[in-house]
Amino acid sequence: MEVVLKYFSDFTPKQLDQFSTLAPLYREWNEKINVISRKDIDALYEKHVLHSLAIAAVAELPAGMQVLDLGTGGGFPGIPLAIFFPEVQFHLVDSIGKKIKVVEAVAEALNLTNVTTAHSRVEDIKNRKFDLVVSRAVAPLKDLWRWSKPLVKKGAPAERPSGLICLKGGDLAQEISESGCRPKMVNIHKIFPEEYFMEKFVVAVK
Template sequence: MEQVLKYFSDFTPRQLEQFRLLEPLYREWNEKINVVSRKDIDSLYEKHVLHSLAIAAVADLPDGYQVVDLGTGGGFPGIPLAIFFPEVKFHLVDSIGKKLKVVEAVAEGLGLQNVTVQHTRVEDIKNRKFDLVVSRAVAPLIDLWRWSKPLVKKAGNGPTGLICLKGGDLAAEISESGVRPKMLPIYKIFPEEFFQEKYVVAVQ
């Protein structure tokens, strides 16, 4: 928890309590359904929560915005972002149903009113548009952008398009994708060893 408070301080008592509850909730659920690797659960706040909040550090999401988290897995980056932006609506999507069971339980345990979940493949989301797509390292950029484009509204009063979290040498992946993303090294925002070679990648 102190890793988060090292970089963010402007939280309400309710948000602080929600962030504090993340670890016991994920520990409890991880015993039943493994959504966070055993070695990562001890550094949940750095490797999952703070990592997710790199998006909040670079993108200010207006109240009422609608955001879809593609391939949310155990709820990252969607759940930490939903705590951070209580007036933004987050729709968390994954093709693996048992992971979403954990996401729903965690959201309920936190009392998050701004989270919905859907068990589906992203290509099967029809008749819905969002202001922004977020994702964490679930697929190559070329696929993420192909899936995101049909879901994004043409204009919003904040950031639009795709913002994803990626790691490693992305030169070939970006070249293949045919898009010109903006890239920000997370290490510049959170100078912790874990974030070396990790990036926030944004495609408008």
């Protein structure tokens, strides 16, 4: 938890309590359903929570926004972002049922009233539009954008985050070139100078 507090200090007591409850909750669930690799569970706050909050560090999400977390896995980046932005609505979707079961249990234990979930493939989401799609290392950028584009509301004000914001790592030159997108990239290591974030980026496509 210290690694999160090193970079963010203005949490309410409720948010502090929710963030500190994440470790025991995920430990307990991970023993039943493996949603986080065994070696990563000890570094949960750096590799999962702080990594997710890199999106909060580069994008201010105004109250009332509707955000889709595509391929949320164990709830990242959606759960940490939902704690960080309690006035924003998050819809966390994954095609693997047991992962969504964990996400639902975590959201309930934290009393996150701004989180809904669905056990679904992103292609099957119909009749819903979102202001923003977020995702973490789920698929190549061209696929993420192809899935996200039909789900994003059109005509967002220029100053408001819209489109897709994803967390990616490594050399992305070829992936970006194949996607046909012209994303804005932020090196996470510049925001959080921890060794783990050396080759990691926030990639935003409007």
